Amino acid sequence: MIPETLKTSLQARVASAITAREAAVDVMKELQAHYGWLTDEAVQEAAALLGLSPLQVEELATFYEMIYRRPVGKKVIHVCDSISCWCADCDKIIQYLKDKLGVGLGGTTADGMFTLVPCCCMGMCGDSPAMSVGGVPYGRLTPELVDEILEAERHKP
Amino acid sequence: MDLPLFRHNRPNRVVTFDEYREEGGFEGLKKAFSGMSPNDVQQAVLDSGLRGRGGAGFATGRKWSFVPRDLPGPRWLICNCDEMEPGTYKDRVLLEHNPYSLIEGMTLACYALGVRHAFIFIRKGYEKAAANLARGIEEAKKAGLLGEHILGSEHSIELDLHLSAGRYICGEETALINALEGKRPNPRSKPPFPAVKGLWQGPTVVNNVETLANVPAIVANGAAWFKGLALNPEGAGSKLFCVSGSVKNRACIELPIGTTLGDIIDGACGGMRDGKKFKACIPGGASTQFLKPEHWNLPMDYDTVVKAGSRLGSGGIIVFDEGHCLVEATLNLINFFARESCGWCTPCREGLPYVKEILTRIENGRGEEDDITILREHVKYLNYTFCALAPGAMAPLDGLLRDFEDEVREHIVKKKCPLK
Numbered sequence: 001m002i003p004e005t006l007k008t009s010l011q012a013r014v015a016s017a018i019t020a021r022e023a024a025v026d027v028m029k030e031l032q033a034h035y036g037w038l039t040d041e042a043v044q045e046a047a048a049l050l051g052l053s054p055l056q057v058e059e060l061a062t063f064y065e066m067i068y069r070r071p072v073g074k075k076v077i078h079v080c081d082s083i084s085c086w087c088a089d090c091d092k093i094i095q096y097l098k099d100k101l102g103v104g105l106g107g108t109t110a111d112g113m114f115t116l117v118p119c120c121c122m123g124m125c126g127d128s129p130a131m132s133v134g135g136v137p138y139g140r141l142t143p144e145l146v147d148e149i150l151e152a153e154r155h156k157p
Numbered sequence: 158m159d160l161p162l163f164r165h166n167r168p169n170r171v172v173t174f175d176e177y178r179e180e181g182g183f184e185g186l187k188k189a190f191s192g193m194s195p196n197d198v199q200q201a202v203l204d205s206g207l208r209g210r211g212g213a214g215f216a217t218g219r220k221w222s223f224v225p226r227d228l229p230g231p232r233w234l235i236c237n238c239d240e241m242e243p244g245t246y247k248d249r250v251l252l253e254h255n256p257y258s259l260i261e262g263m264t265l266a267c268y269a270l271g272v273r274h275a276f277i278f279i280r281k282g283y284e285k286a287a288a289n290l291a292r293g294i295e296e297a298k299k300a301g302l303l304g305e306h307i308l309g310s311e312h313s314i315e316l317d318l319h320l321s322a323g324r325y326i327c328g329e330e331t332a333l334i335n336a337l338e339g340k341r342p343n344p345r346s347k348p349p350f351p352a353v354k355g356l357w358q359g360p361t362v363v364n365n366v367e368t369l370a371n372v373p374a375i376v377a378n379g380a381a382w383f384k385g386l387a388l389n390p391e392g393a394g395s396k397l398f399c400v401s402g403s404v405k406n407r408a409c410i411e412l413p414i415g416t417t418l419g420d421i422i423d424g425a426c427g428g429m430r431d432g433k434k435f436k437a438c439i440p441g442g443a444s445t446q447f448l449k450p451e452h453w454n455l456p457m458d459y460d461t462v463v464k465a466g467s468r469l470g471s472g473g474i475i476v477f478d479e480g481h482c483l484v485e486a487t488l489n490l491i492n493f494f495a496r497e498s499c500g501w502c503t504p505c506r507e508g509l510p511y512v513k514e515i516l517t518r519i520e521n522g523r524g525e526e527d528d529i530t531i532l533r534e535h536v537k538y539l540n541y542t543f544c545a546l547a548p549g550a551m552a553p554l555d556g557l558l559r560d561f562e563d564e565v566r567e568h569i570v571k572k573k574c575p576l577k
Binding site for chain 1: 240241242243244245246248249250274280281282283284319320321322323324325336337338339340341342357399400401402403407408409439443473475476477481485486489490492493496497499
């Protein structure tokens with residue numbers, strides 16, 4: 001169950017939309033921020049708010065890269081493996097992340113802190129190799145910098 | 158420097174509303190609202206020779222002219238800021254430095270097209286750009302340059318942001334329209350084209366960020382001025398080039414259309430990195446064909462690059478040196494497209510993973526001579542799709558087979574990647 005305040009603000013968002021389902025991505029994002037991922041319960045709640053069937057929400061939720069339909073760590077690491085990052089040896093950074101976190105791609109660390117997933121071009125090609133941690137972009141990655149970033153992100157709220 | 162887009166930029170921060178206005182910002186809007194008809198604005202954009210900066214390079218004024226004038230009901234303008242073409246980061250750099258040219262350009266476009274409500278569709282990850290735009294919209298509204306009764310006129314224009322959740326296909330204009338409507342963002346079949354039936358079945362124009370950001374300067378300074386910015390007679394205006402790969406400075410720079418490839422790499426980018434030799438580049442984002450050393454002096458203009466067998470595309474130049482295996486580079490590109498395919502059309506959904514499998518085999522020394530033929534067939538077959546994702550994916554593959562067949566064959570004959 002979502003808190004009444006969140007429900008009210010989401011209802012207001014839906015009411016301000018030209019058609020209710022136009023607000024679908026915003027609603028899914030807010031529910032995801034609340035639960036940590038888009039839970040089955042959240043899909044039901046989104047459907048009720050948007051006047052859609054749960055299946056209609058599901059087909060949206062599974063489409064978007066940044067909507068998570070399964071549990072993820074506290075912060076998701078999206079590491080870019082597109083062409084500009086490939087030119088900047090992103091393979092080594094990805095391997096370093098896997099080794100450091102002790103997970104494969106798609107995996108979540110044992111402490112539930114980080115989930116590691118590859119992603120497509122982040123528009124950081126001028127600063128490749130790049131990744132984002134919990135939505136914060138980082139570029140010109142080296143193993144040392146990755147250590148620093150993860151340490152800082154671990155303690156940031 | 159009188160190039161229109163980056164002239165307001167400050168190092169490491171966004172230009173302020175007041176600074177933008179002091180430097181001639183919103184002059185185009187004032188000019189239009191004090192004596193130009195919507196048709197005049199549209200004509201200026203048509204005459205300027207401005208072409209879509211998102212990748213397709215279609216003439217902007219012509220696109221606008223396809224919107225029927227007599228249809229009842231609302232019509233829409235959407236700015237496409239779903240910049241996910243690998244190697245492309247120009248719109249991010251532009252909006253992180255200056256949101257106002259886009260806001261002014263969209264207001265002018267709305268005026269020209271009779272649109273009352275426009276959207277900016279922003280990709281996930283561009284939150285900084287979105288925050289700049291949100292602030293800029295409020296500032297423009299307060300100053301009477303946007304919103305109700307712009308500059309005291311009877312025209313009211315509303316600008317809204319749509320923050321997406323990440324998926325390359327959302328940048329395809331009909332998929333983008335579905336996404337904005339809250340539907341699953343598969344592309345729609347065309348016709349009907351968006352100009353006739355787009356967002357909520359109304360006439361809709363979808364333009365790229367850079368395209369719309371050029372409009373204020375065109376209106377303020379005139380079509381002839383804009384055309385004259387290009388270095389070659391066929392071209393018009395400036396272009397944002399964003400360079401990545403094996404260059405010293407990976408820069409996003411504004412240069413006149415018609416600047417040569419060599420001048421971009423040797424000039425603003427400071428030449429090749431670590432004294433490496435230029436082997437090839439992709440000139441306009443992932444869905445364009447390779448250019449080779451013989452194209453060093455090629456003027457970067459839409460028609461000229463097409464004649465050379467590639468496309469100017471988005472201006473995202475990815476530079477490869479002699480140490481890069483282009484089979485592996487193409488495999489990386491195909492991997493991207495295979496992952497981002499929305500799955501709607503069979504050739505794309507099934508074909509791209511198959512192409513990926515073959516290229517993987519070749520790269521790992523398990524390729525066979527037949528594979529080259531099979532790849533060539535796929536370049537043909539993957540054109541049979543609703544949208545341009547699969548045909549775009551085939552562009553670098555087609556280029557690889559056309560320009561670097563020897564390199565592909567060497568993998569097959571030597572049973573290994575010659576560069577590993």
